[in-house]
Amino acid sequence: MTQHIAQQPRExxxxxxxxxxEGNLDGIxxxxxxxxxxxxxxxxxPSVGLDGAQKAFEGFLEVRPKIESDVFSEVVTGDTALLRANWRVIxxxxxxxxxxxSTEVAKKLDNGGWGYLIDCPNGPPSLDRETT
Known part of the structure; x- marks a missing residue:
């Protein structure tokens, strides 16, 4: 299988x-x-850590939808970025x-690419919601 690496946060x-x-949960x-x-x-x-990310996405593998993401804001400082996007799952x-x-915070990964640190597909949670 192909390895995909986001060279920029918007990717x-x-x-x-x-x-x-591809049906590649490890890749996701x-x-x-x-x-x-x-x-x-x-x-x-919230789902926490890589196990949490796996649980959040495993239900989608059977369907294998496409995600269309139109990033309309990207602010990068060092190894951290803030993203906002309109998205659709097709x-x-x-x-x-x-x-x-969505609103996401991205961070540089050990492989040199970018990955999500905080993923809020429906925008940030309200203050009354537990975050950790």
């Missing part, structure tokens, strides 16, 4: 999408920082499974 979602379509997980928080599903506590039949506006 992370494209790499996740490529791994999703490689696009996350080891200390990541994944706020998906939105009504559940089923193989072309139907839209989900869509929203």
């Amino acid at each position: 992370i979602a494209d790499c996740v999408s490529a791994y999703l379509q 997980v490689s696009m996350f920082h080891p200390d990541c928080l994944v706020f998906f599903p939105p009504d559940a506590p 089923a193989p039949d072309g139907s839209v499974m989900a869509e929203g506006q």
Whole structure:
């Protein structure tokens, strides 16, 4: 299988999408920082670390949808970046499974690429929500 590495923070979602379509869960997980928080599903506590990222995405593997991400804001400082994007999850039949506006914090990974440190597909959680 091909190794996808995000050379810029805005490329992370494209790499996740490529791994999703290949059915490569390990590849998807490689696009996350080891200390990541994944706020998906939105009504559940955040998934923590690489195990959490795996749990957040394993349900999508059977469908193998495509993620379309239109990053409209990217702020990079050193090895950290803030991203905002409009996204859609597209089923193989072309139907839209989900869509929203995300906010993510990305961090440089050991492999030299970028990965998600904080992934909020539906925007940041409110203050009354537990984050760790």
